[in-house]
Amino acid sequence: MTHIQDEIQAITEELPEGTRLVAVSKYHPSEAIREAYEVGQRVFGESHVQELQQKHAELPEDIEWHFIGHLQTNKVKYLAPYVSLIHAVDSERLLAEINRQAIKCNRRIRVLLQLHVALEETKYGLTTDECWQMLEQGHWRDMAGVEICGIMCMASNVDDEERIASDFERAHSFFLRARETFFAHQPSFCECSWGMSDDYPIALRHGSTLVRIGSRIFGQRVY
Numbered sequence: 001m002t003h004i005q006d007e008i009q010a011i012t013e014e015l016p017e018g019t020r021l022v023a024v025s026k027y028h029p030s031e032a033i034r035e036a037y038e039v040g041q042r043v044f045g046e047s048h049v050q051e052l053q054q055k056h057a058e059l060p061e062d063i064e065w066h067f068i069g070h071l072q073t074n075k076v077k078y079l080a081p082y083v084s085l086i087h088a089v090d091s092e093r094l095l096a097e098i099n100r101q102a103i104k105c106n107r108r109i110r111v112l113l114q115l116h117v118a119l120e121e122t123k124y125g126l127t128t129d130e131c132w133q134m135l136e137q138g139h140w141r142d143m144a145g146v147e148i149c150g151i152m153c154m155a156s157n158v159d160d161e162e163r164i165a166s167d168f169e170r171a172h173s174f175f176l177r178a179r180e181t182f183f184a185h186q187p188s189f190c191e192c193s194w195g196m197s198d199d200y201p202i203a204l205r206h207g208s209t210l211v212r213i214g215s216r217i218f219g220q221r222v223y
């Protein structure tokens with residue numbers, strides 16, 4: 001067993017029923033992914049389109065590729081034929097483009113809406129108000145090529161565990177309200193994507209169903 005394989009197994013054993021591991025393989029070579037694949041890992045997260053294109057071409061067909069990074073609208077077309085879940089949809093414009101490209105490929109692409117709940121300023125992610133408004137306006141209901149399956153967020157990049165827990169809790173309570181209000185008849189709205197190498201144990205206590213773990217498995221990334 002290699003280090004990667006040990007970590008995959010240790011994390012998978014820790015996960016509660018109903019929670020899945022997204023092994024975040026960005027900046028790591030295809031050989032590292034193969035090692036994880038050999039112990040049964042099938043879900044991998046990447047955040048750069050070109051890198052994902054290359055890995056998708058090289059690696060087994062039954063891998064579920066999750067795109068977890070910021071996605072530019074002009075790149076959606078490259079992923080549309082095969083991507084399994086897009087985690088970080090943060091505008092209606094992006095959602096509409098995913099819809100357009102999915103229809104071209106005869107697919108329905110699963111997506112999550114990214115909430116900005118962290119302390120740090122960033123241009124990515126919707127505020128809870130913006131996200132609620134988008135759901136209320138309802139244009140997504142006419143988009144046959146996308147299926148909104150839940151919420152994604154990143155917690156504040158701090159050591160304060162209470163702050164991290166409260167970020168996840170805000171996202172979780174938003175998820176519950178949205179599910180009740182807009183998705184009561186759509187059981188596929190069920191995913192909460194939060195928790196990374198340093199904070200996933202907290203995420204698991206606050207409703208996470210998808211943990212996105214990179215460095216703990218694959219080691220530090222060399223950029």
Ligand SMILES: *Cc1c(COP(=O)(O)O)cnc(C)c1O
Binds near residue numbers: 026068212213215216
């Ligand atoms: C890189 C990345 C991760 C994984 O981070 P680690 O700290 O290496 O576990 C998770 N989510 C997103 C959106 C990322 O870009």
